[in-house]
Amino acid sequence: QxxxxxxxxxxxxxxxxxxxxxxxxxxxGSQSFFWYRQYSGKSPELIMxxxxxxxxxxxxxxxxxNKASQYVSLLIRDSQxxxxxxxxxxxxxxxxxxxxxxxxxxxxxxx
Amino acid sequence: xxxxxxxxxxxxxxxxxxxxxxxxxxxxQATTMFWYxxxxxxxxxxxATSNEGSKAxxxxxxxxxxxxxxxxxxxxxxxxxxxxxxxxSSFYICSALPGQRTDxxxxxxxTRLTVL
Numbered sequence: 692q693x694x695x696x697x698x699x700x701x702x703x704x705x706x707x708x709x710x711x712x713x714x715x716x717x718x719x720g721s722q723s724f725f726w727y728r729q730y731s732g733k734s735p736e737l738i739m740x741x742x743x744x745x746x747x748x749x750x751x752x753x754x755x756x757n758k759a760s761q762y763v764s765l766l767i768r769d770s771q772x773x774x775x776x777x778x779x780x781x782x783x784x785x786x787x788x789x790x791x792x793x794x795x796x797x798x799x800x801x802x
Numbered sequence: 803x804x805x806x807x808x809x810x811x812x813x814x815x816x817x818x819x820x821x822x823x824x825x826x827x828x829x830x831q832a833t834t835m836f837w838y839x840x841x842x843x844x845x846x847x848x849x850a851t852s853n854e855g856s857k858a859x860x861x862x863x864x865x866x867x868x869x870x871x872x873x874x875x876x877x878x879x880x881x882x883x884x885x886x887x888x889x890x891s892s893f894y895i896c897s898a899l900p901g902q903r904t905d906x907x908x909x910x911x912x913t914r915l916t917v918l
Contacts (some may be wrong), residue, residue: 693854722905723905726905727909732893732914733909733911733912734895734910734912735846735895735908735909736909737906737907737908738907740906779845779846783905787834787851788852788899788905788907789836790836790847790848790907792846792875793845794844794845796811796843
């Protein structure tokens with residue numbers, strides 16, 4: 692079992708709809724949770740970080756964390772074609788701040 | 803804030819030569835920097851953790867004599883790929899931690915290395 696699991700996709704969503712991306716992790720000691728977006732040929736850029744159970748909203752993005760179920764999700768409202776990218780889920784679990792990465796979900800927003 | 807630069811963005815070299823990649827934190831001090839490698843259609847693979855003023859910690863399977871990391875200041879870390887071969891061709895990305903009070907890594911734009 693991988694430490695951080697994501698559905699590789701592609702996930703196809705119509706423009707204007709809500710895109711829902713999911714991630715599960717195996718280590719209950721995981722402390723911090725991140726969503727990064729990566730366009731093809733580019734490096735990852737941070738979208739959201741979340742540390743406690745519940746929802747965290749930032750513009751069109753909402754991160755949700757459920758530590759009991761060991762999953763973290765990212766919702767993108769009013770999806771735009773520019774949101775088409777690979778979304779990477781990452782967690783940290785110890786004091787050296789190393790990120791444990793999921794394989795990423797490819798999201799395609801169809802005009 | 804929290805901008806990280808890398809230089810060069812692209813490099814093409816001949817097999818057997820060495821290539822140095824620089825990673826700089828532009829508006830913050832980074833006691834810790836990370837070096838990643840990413841092959842096409844794969845996720846990021848952590849190569850090493852670099853702490854200012856000390857030796858880098860390499861991940862299992864990463865040859866420390868081949869991938870030399872120097873973190874001589876709080877704003878600069880370098881990765882030197884020594885005696886590069888075509889199988890070293892990859893996308894190399896650094897990230898930096900802006901200090902003690904955050905665990906959020908900020909990424910550089912990456913360096914595309916092609917070894918002929």
